[in-house]
Amino acid sequence: MLGAPAPAAPRPPTLPKAPTGISGLDEVTGGGLPRARPTLVCGPAGCGKTLLAMEFLVRGIVEFGEPGVFVAFEESAEDLIANVASLGFDLAALEADGRLVIDHVNVLGAEIEETGDWDLDGLFLRLGAAIDEVGAKRVVIDTIETLFGAFENTAVLRSELRRLFGWLKERGVTAVITGERGEGQLTRYGIEEYVSDCVIVLDHRVTAQTSTRRLRILKYRGSLHGTNEYPFLIGETGISVLPITSLGLRNHVSKERMSTGVGRLDSMLGDGGYYKGSTVLVNGTAGTGKSTLAAQFCDATCRRGERALYFAFEESEAEIVRNMASVGIDLQQAIDAGLLRIECFRPNVLGLEGHLFAMQRTVSEFDPSVVVMDPVSDLLRIGSGADVSAMLTRQVDFLKARGVTTLFTSLNSDHNPGQADQQIASLVDTWLLVKTMEGNGELNRLLYVLKSRGTAHSNQIREFVLTDHGIELADVYVGPQGVLTGSARQAQEALERSDGAARQEELDQRRVNLDRRREAVEARTAALWREFEDEADVVGHLLSHGSTGAEDRADQRLEQGRLRGADEPRTGPNGGGPSDPDGGT
């Protein structure tokens, strides 16, 4: 019906899966291997097939409560037990508990004469007995192709293997069958044609004299799966397929800051530096002071009494100490105090996974609060960008889980971010870029904060100056001519200083003028006051020397009378008025 929502189609039952418990493999396979079906794991000698199969079995027993049977055609039970003991798998204990059977089928060196029709019922029966003995849900057969070396009649053997895989399905066990890689086909004897549900290919390739292990899901019938080649590592706890970042996303997050060792950089990043436990990438072209920035960070850390670990891929310890001393960073003191450890090695002495473990072992041993890797771009010489990125993801996860603040430096050849940086950009929390800028016949360094998660960082460019007391950051001048650095900046500073002087002079002049004006005003005011006072004096004089109004008027009348009586003789030179007491009347 139009508009009427169709009822949701019943979801087809998803393929039941048996989780392997192997770090990363369950993510890549979307939940594990196909349950109750055989899976083929193939690859060249020494690629880790047996270990993968064994880990699948052991984790099945320990983590998922599914007992298992290991049928070994190549190694004896004693060898197997010894080989995986270093990974913390105690096979003997699992066997004693009745949760594991290791059945070593010894076909090597046995002369078997074939005298007519035969079948593999003996193998079926003993496998069936072993499965029944522990109630096994998982079975490993390692490496069944060894049988091709023992039997002449391969036609019978092939039909028997086909029957075996069918029988394993019938028994409802999740099986892992390993196979050696052959010429032009997955396995030497083409047994992949009998195992069609899931095929995992392992590889152990050597590029640039270093080896990397890789895993690929070639086929997974009825299931989505990752199709990439995933690097994997064999570590102290078994196999880890990369990249798995989920591990790192559950870490404790700190709000605490750690000083970068450069005061102005601390303020550029917001409140006091890098976050504790965060990952910092410093990248830039050669000679931009990346290592110095890293060394100053270590120095600041050690000054607080915390430990720092510096992995150097390019310089020796002595060179680093000497070079940093030239810019006033005394690393020797921290080394002597046991707070700083510098580990130097060329990247190509080990494969990526080898480096990872060597570094993680050192970190576990030294327990630093800061780790520097200088520069990670060197690792690209022994692995592709994706491999390095996967390895660094692992490293970052490991360090974050320990709450270690990590600083990677990375060298790029031009002004664009290098290959390594693009691979790890999303991995880092704070990304500092040091650039050189050419101008006025000099090369100056600029520092940017490209990103800094969770901080109100400055978007300004600072000039990065190496002084004899470490790194200092200076403001840059941005004008119509662009960003000014180095001597141009100094000239600009001088210019601004002289401009300032001129303004000061003008100000002084104006103050003088004002003073003069004040003087003039004051002079005029004084003159006015004098006029006023003179008048006041006159009036005061009049007031004090004159009579009252009434006397005046009487005197006036008298005076008028006298003037009118012009004949009245003057009594004296004073007029002989009554006001003259001496005048005789």
Place this chain on the structure above:
Amino acid sequence: MDTTWRTEAGDAGTETEVWHLRLYVAGQSPKSLRAFVNLTELCEEHLPGRHEIEVIDLMEHPGLARSDDILAIPTLVRRLPAPLRKIIGDLSDTERVLVGLRLQSRRR
């Protein structure tokens, strides 16, 4: 073993050592039965009076497949004289059985 037949011949040969042979089978399958018939005939002819055949049915004793390291059925094991030798198949190729048991070289 409960499923054991003994076949002994009257007159002994020049070699007096008794051969101890063990035949592993799985139930009463045609292959297993054929192997037993072939084996007894061969022993009558080549080891008259000085052989002992033990038949083990792995259907009844599956655990023995592991302890005796048996894969293929039928398997004939020469336990004595030492060293231990294994021959698989229904023993229809008499020549190969004799080579496998090192009987042919002895006869020459």
